[in-house]
Structure formats: C-alpha cells, structure tokens
Amino acid sequence: MACCAAAAGAADRFITVASTTSTEQSGLFGHLLPVFEKASGIKLRVVALGTGQALDMARRGDADVVFVHDPAAEEKFVAEGFGLKRQEVMYNDFILVGPQADPAKAAGNDILEGLRRIAASKSPFVSRGDKSGTHAAELRYWKSAGVDLATTKGPWYRDTGSGMGPALNTAASMNAYLLADRGSWLAFKNRGALGILVEGDKALFNQYGAILVNPARHAHVKQADGQAFIDWIVSPTGQQVIAAYRIGGEQLFFPNAK
Amino acid sequence: MSEIAQSLALAGELVAAGDAKLAAIVWLSLKVSLGATALACVLGMPLGALLAVGRFPGRRSLIVLFNGLMGLPPVVVGLLVYLLLSRAGPLGSFGLLFTPTAMIIAQTVLITPIIAALTRQVIEDEWREYREQLRSLGASRARAGRTLLWNARFSLTTAGLAGFGRAVAEVGAVMIVGGNIDGVTRVMTTTIALETSKGDLPLALALGAILVAVVLVINAGAFILRQWAERRWG
Amino acid sequence: MHWLELQGLGLTEGATRILSDIDLKVGAGRTALLGPNGAGKSTLLRLMHGLLRPSVGRIDWPQPLTQAMVFQRPVMLRTSVLANIEYGLALRGVPAGVRRRKAQEALARVGLPELAQRQARKLSGGEQQRVALARAWALEPEVLFLDEPTASLDPASSREVERIIGEIAAGGARIVMTTHNLGQAHRIAEEVIYIEGGRLMEQTATDAFFIQPRTAAAQAFIRAESF
Numbered sequence: 001m002a003c004c005a006a007a008a009g010a011a012d013r014f015i016t017v018a019s020t021t022s023t024e025q026s027g028l029f030g031h032l033l034p035v036f037e038k039a040s041g042i043k044l045r046v047v048a049l050g051t052g053q054a055l056d057m058a059r060r061g062d063a064d065v066v067f068v069h070d071p072a073a074e075e076k077f078v079a080e081g082f083g084l085k086r087q088e089v090m091y092n093d094f095i096l097v098g099p100q101a102d103p104a105k106a107a108g109n110d111i112l113e114g115l116r117r118i119a120a121s122k123s124p125f126v127s128r129g130d131k132s133g134t135h136a137a138e139l140r141y142w143k144s145a146g147v148d149l150a151t152t153k154g155p156w157y158r159d160t161g162s163g164m165g166p167a168l169n170t171a172a173s174m175n176a177y178l179l180a181d182r183g184s185w186l187a188f189k190n191r192g193a194l195g196i197l198v199e200g201d202k203a204l205f206n207q208y209g210a211i212l213v214n215p216a217r218h219a220h221v222k223q224a225d226g227q228a229f230i231d232w233i234v235s236p237t238g239q240q241v242i243a244a245y246r247i248g249g250e251q252l253f254f255p256n257a258k
Numbered sequence: 259m260s261e262i263a264q265s266l267a268l269a270g271e272l273v274a275a276g277d278a279k280l281a282a283i284v285w286l287s288l289k290v291s292l293g294a295t296a297l298a299c300v301l302g303m304p305l306g307a308l309l310a311v312g313r314f315p316g317r318r319s320l321i322v323l324f325n326g327l328m329g330l331p332p333v334v335v336g337l338l339v340y341l342l343l344s345r346a347g348p349l350g351s352f353g354l355l356f357t358p359t360a361m362i363i364a365q366t367v368l369i370t371p372i373i374a375a376l377t378r379q380v381i382e383d384e385w386r387e388y389r390e391q392l393r394s395l396g397a398s399r400a401r402a403g404r405t406l407l408w409n410a411r412f413s414l415t416t417a418g419l420a421g422f423g424r425a426v427a428e429v430g431a432v433m434i435v436g437g438n439i440d441g442v443t444r445v446m447t448t449t450i451a452l453e454t455s456k457g458d459l460p461l462a463l464a465l466g467a468i469l470v471a472v473v474l475v476i477n478a479g480a481f482i483l484r485q486w487a488e489r490r491w492g
Numbered sequence: 493m494h495w496l497e498l499q500g501l502g503l504t505e506g507a508t509r510i511l512s513d514i515d516l517k518v519g520a521g522r523t524a525l526l527g528p529n530g531a532g533k534s535t536l537l538r539l540m541h542g543l544l545r546p547s548v549g550r551i552d553w554p555q556p557l558t559q560a561m562v563f564q565r566p567v568m569l570r571t572s573v574l575a576n577i578e579y580g581l582a583l584r585g586v587p588a589g590v591r592r593r594k595a596q597e598a599l600a601r602v603g604l605p606e607l608a609q610r611q612a613r614k615l616s617g618g619e620q621q622r623v624a625l626a627r628a629w630a631l632e633p634e635v636l637f638l639d640e641p642t643a644s645l646d647p648a649s650s651r652e653v654e655r656i657i658g659e660i661a662a663g664g665a666r667i668v669m670t671t672h673n674l675g676q677a678h679r680i681a682e683e684v685i686y687i688e689g690g691r692l693m694e695q696t697a698t699d700a701f702f703i704q705p706r707t708a709a710a711q712a713f714i715r716a717e718s719f
C-alpha cells in the first residue's frame with residue numbers, strides 16, 4: 001500500500017494545505033491554485049475545515065501548511081512547536097449580517113454596540129460555534145462588548161457548530177444576525193432577507209496567516225514545497241494574485257505581507 | 259416546487275454540456291463506491307454465509323452485532339478511519355489520508371455489515387431448503403456455505419446493490435477521510451454539500467438529481483442483467 | 493444377517509416425544525417404513541441416515557455402508573441437470589473427467605440423457621425426482637434411503653420412479669423407503685416396518701403383513717388406507 005501511495009504522489013507534486021471553510025467558500029483557492037501550479041509545478045490540495053480543526057489536523061501531521069485566520073491560535077500553534085514561523089499574508093474584514101428590517105437596531109459601524117443591542121433585544125443570533133477563526137472573533141467581540149454570554153445566553157443565541165456556509169444558510173432561513181467574513185458573504189447566493197448591517201469598524205479587521213508545519217515534529221512534511229508556497233504567497237507576485245480576486249467587481253482580500 | 263423544476267432543467271443542461279469537471283466528479287463517485295462495494299462483497303458475503311450455516315459459540319451475538327452495525331452513522335465511520343489513517347495514527351505511514359483509497363476504505367467499513375447481514379438472511383433461507391440434501395450428499399458446512407453463495411447469486415445481487423446504494427449516497431465518511439479536495443477527492447455528495455454551503459441551492463439540487471439518475475441507471479442495468487441471467491441459467 | 497441395528501432409540505424435541513424405544517434389526521434388501529401421518533417414519537429414516545441425532549439409544553452399523561438419500565421434494569441446485577449430479581461426485585473427490593462420465597451414465601439409466609444441459613429447477617416434478625435418483629445412484633450407494641419419493645408425483649412419473657428404484661435394488665443396493673402408498677410398499681418391499689405414535693409396532697415380511705398383520709393397530713391402518 002505504501003508503494004501505491006508513493007507512486008500516486010510521484011505522478012504529481014503536491015502539498016496538503018489545511019485552511020478554513022470561509023477561505024474555501026470565498027472562492028479564493030479556485031482563483032489562486034491554477035496560478036501557483038503553473039508557476040511552480042506544485043499542486044495544492046486544500047482541505048477546508050474550521051480554523052481550530054485545521055490547526056488540530058496540522059498538529060497530527062496531516063497537513064504541510066496551515067492557512068487560517070486566528071492570530072492568537074496561530075501564535076499558540078507555533079509556540080507549542082508545531083509550526084515553524086507565522087507569516088501574515090492578507091486581511092479582510094468581518095461584517096455583521098442580519099435581517100434588513102433590523103429589529104435590534106444594530107446597524108451602523110460599531111460592532112460592539114451592535115452586539116450589545118442584539119443581546120438586549122434578544123434578537124435571534126446564529127453563532128458558528130466551531131472553534132473557527134470567525135467564531136473566535138465573535139467571542140472576542142462579545143467579551144469586549146461587556147456581554148457575558150454565559151448569563152445572557154438564551155434561545156435567541158443559536159450555537160450551530162457549523163461552517164460558514166451552513167451558518168449563513170441557517171441565518172437566512174431563521175432571519176437571524178450572524179458574524180461573517182466579507183469573502184464568504186460576497187460568494188454566498190442564498191441570502192434571503194439578510195443584508196450587511198455593521199461594517200467598517202476597525203475592530204472587524206481579520207488577519208490571515210500561513211505557517212509551515214514543523215518538520216522536526218513530523219518528518220514526512222514536505223518542507224521544500226510547503227515553504228515554496230508560503231514564499232510565493234507573500235511575494236509581490238502572489239500578493240498581486242490575491243488582490244486581483246474579485247466578486248462582482250469587489251475585492252475580497254487585501255494583501256499585507258511584510 | 260418551481261425550484262425543483264428549475265433544478266431539473268439545470269441538471270439537464272449540465273449533462274448535455276458534458277462538463278468535464280462534472281464528469282470527473284461522477285466518475286470518482288462511481289470508482290470509490292463501486293470499489294468499496296466489490297471489496298465489501300469479498301469480505302461480507304463469505305462472512306454472511308459463515309453466520310448463516312456455521313455453528314460456533316457467539317454466533318447469535320455476532321448476528322445481532324452485524325444487524326446493528328448496518329445502522330453505523332457514516333460520519334462515525336469517517337472519524338474512526340480518519341484516526342486510523344492520520345499521520346498521528348497507527349496506519350499513518352502509508353500516507354493514505356485525503357486520497358480516494360481512504361474513501362474506499364471508509365465506505366468498505368461502512369457497508370460490509372450491510373452486505374454481511376443481508377447475505378446471512380439470504381443464505382439462511384437457502385440453508386433451510388438445501389440443508390438436508392447437502393448434508394446427505396456429504397457436504398461440510400464450509401463447502402455448503404460456498405455452494406449456497408453461488409446458488410443464491412441472483413438474490414445476492416440485491417445485497418450488493420443495497421451496499422452500493424448506501425455507499426454512493428453517503429457524505430459523512432468521504433468528507434472526513436477525503437477532505438473534499440477539488441480534483442482529487444471531490445465526489446457527488448461532497449460537491450452537493452459544498453454547493454449547499456455556498457448557498458447555491460439550485461445547483462446542489464441539480465447535482466442531486468444527476469446523482470439519483472446515475473444510481474437509477476445502475477440499478478436498472480443490474481436488474482436487466484439479472485433477468486437475463488436468470489432466464490439463461492435459472 | 494442384519495446390516496443396521498437400532499437399540500433403544502428415542503428422539504425428544506422440547507416436550508414432545510417423537511420416537512421412543514425403537515429396537516430394530518434391519519436385514520432385508522428392500523424395506524418399507526409404513527405408518528399413519530405423524531407416526532415418526534420420516535424422523536426414523538433421518539435418524540438411520542444420520543441427519544438427526546437420537547436423544548437416547550444407539551445406531552449400530554456392523555459394517556459401515558455408503559449411503560444416499562432421496563427426499564419427497566427433489567432439491568436441485570440452480571445449475572444444469574448434469575452439474576447437479578456431478579456435485580455429489582465432486583464432494584466424494586471423484587476427478588472431473590470421471591465425474592462427467594458417471595453422471596452421464598446415471599442420467600441415461602433414469603432415461604433422461606437429453607436433459608443433461610437443461611436447468612434442473614425448470615424441469616417437471618417427475619423429471620426432477622428422476623434426476624435426484626440419478627444423483628444418488630451415481631454415488632453407487634450401498635444403502636439408499638427414500639422419503640415418500642412419489643408422494644408429490646403423478647401416476648406415470650410414480651411408476652417410472654418405482655421402476656428406477658427396482659433397478660437400483662437389483663444392482664445390489666439396500667433400499668429403505670417410507671411411503672403412504674400401500675400398493676407401492678407391496679410392489680417394492682420384502683419387509684414392512686410398521687410404526688405408530690413413535691413406537692415400533694411390527695416388523696413383518698411384506699406378503700404376510702398385507703394378508704394378515706399381527707397387530708390390531710396395523711390391521712386398522714390397512715383398512716383405513718385401503719379406502
């Protein structure tokens with residue numbers, strides 16, 4: 001069996017990238033992959049999970065590179081010795097989507113105030129609940145807003161434990177509020193009566209980072225090819241490819257590698 | 259209702275357009291599920307025959323166990339196989355995770371109990387009819403089991419089709435062990451899940467219609483083949 | 493000299509006593525097992541052949557003899573007539589070429605050589621039963637057990653089956669047959685074993701049995717069956 005797996009690998013050069021559902025669903029990889037493959041001859045096999053799951057997968061050695069958006073969790077990952085170095089790649093922003101009728105009067109450009117109003121009015125709110133980057137951000141905002149979820153949680157707070165797409169579907173059918181990333185929202189087709197209610201708050205900044213899985217921890221990690229991908233994506237060429245990705249004329253991700 | 263009509267029209271367009279990506283996804287679904295079915299038959303049918311004609315301690319508990327395993331949730335099977343094949347797991351060094359091979363393994367684990375349980379039922383019925391005659395002729399239980407497996411070959415195709423149906427329709431196992439990687443491990447069911455996530459419900463429904471059509475064609479083919487074979491070889 | 497002895501044989505299933513206190517020495521070349529429905533004839537036949545194990549008592553073969561059995565309903569595999577006959581031979585380890593030849597000979601002896609490649613389960617009841625006889629005959633058994641072999645057949649097929657049984661017996665095989673058909677028993681058997689209620693009632697030469705059975709039970713039976 002080992003020879004069959006090796007033979008299949010010899011036919012294409014590839015690396016396994018653990019990334020997030022929101023990045024996958026925005027369509028970025030569909031746009032990025034062909035360009036990178038053409039330039040390097042290396043194929044990207046992207047497995048899309050929540051950030052938490054993606055990092056766990058990398059801890060088990062099942063990926064060569066992680067590409068997620070939760071700086072705190074990423075730093076922890078590197079500190080624990082599972083990753084070599086965290087490099088910033090691009091950012092986009094989170095948005096609060098919700099029913100256009102806006103019963104909680106959350107609209108505006110202050111996310112914390114918006115969340116406070118939602119909690120106060122007990123309007124339906126859908127949470128990712130899946131240890132994803134988006135979920136981690138959501139929890140940070142509730143905390144900063146001074147809302148203690150443990151005490152104020154009620155039937156209005158729907159913890160779905162699902163990826164970005166399914167959460168959006170759920171929010172659309174329940175006419176609920178939801179924290180999403182702009183990329184997934186722009187690519188999402190089943191919006192129902194939802195619209196963007198809060199955007200532009202500096203706090204909604206969402207940073208993406210790439211990390212090579214530590215070969216010292218997992219000897220089989222494809223260090224050279226994995227590093228080649230990271231080098232490319234922070235290079236001016238790669239950064240330009242990221243910036244060029246648009247949906248309906250709108251740019252989704254903003255390169256900011258140092 | 260109009261959504262369904264819209265999706266069926268879309269399905270027709272997709273098939274007529276002969277989209278290469280769609281063809282590849284359908285082909286992979288068939289490869290994985292037919293492969294798993296073949297493997298599960300090789301493992302499950304002799305097991306089912308053994309359970310039907312054998313006599314050994316714990317036989318009845320095993321029968322109950324396999325009947326119960328028919329209801330194994332695909333996502334649980336996926337998780338177990340993932341843990342086995344993960345680099346951190348016992349079989350990690352084979353590097354099988356996120357490959358079609360892993361998907362075949364997971365689906366084989368999923369449907370072997372179904373095929374074994376259905377085979378046991380079929381062979382048990384055969385055994386009731388043939389038992390005295392075969393024993394009179396001097397057949398050992400093992401020999402009788404083999405003879406009855408061949409003898410019941412037409413009824414056993416139903417067991418095979420049941421296994422195939424379960425495999426090709428599941429998404430939980432192949433999603434976890436395959437990773438739904440575009441161009442590598444993306445099959446019909448994971449594509450439908452993905453398009454649903456992206457909110458493209460008409461496309462998801464259209465793909466669903468295509469999947470159902472493919473399964474129907476295969477079942478029809480198997481039916482016709484069986485009728486013909488039964489007429490020729492009784 | 494008897495070739496099969498049953499000592500104190502009994503069979504109980506759950507709470508039901510199916511057979512009890514069977515003491516029997518079988519020495520005739522052709523034996524008929526007679527008795528009313530539910531008497532235990534078929535059970536006794538199966539015990540003799542080894543398909544059932546007794547609850548008490550012993551079955552003793554002074555000399556081991558090869559056996560075969562034909563059942564009331566012919567049980568054919570889903571394959572050709574010839575393959576069905578060859579199956580028994582294959583179980584005995586007979587090599588392929590020899591198997592085919594012996595099977596064809598047996599099929600010819602029962603008068604159905606043209607049916608060799610036909611699907612066995614598609615034949616008529618009478619034809620299938622003759623194939624079952626051919627299958628048993630091909631094994632060259634020293635004892636042939638038959639359980640009501642013509643009960644499901646029309647008169648013409650029954651006569652043909654009786655003829656074949658006669659030929660098998662003429663070839664030297666010992667016959668033990670259960671039957672409901674008194675005329676058949678009279679035609680085929682040398683000796684009658686009469687069973688009622690799971691007990692052995694009498695063991696008598698055929699002619700004597702039909703002229704004047706020794707037991708009242710047997711007398712009642714013959715009178716009833718003759719109507």
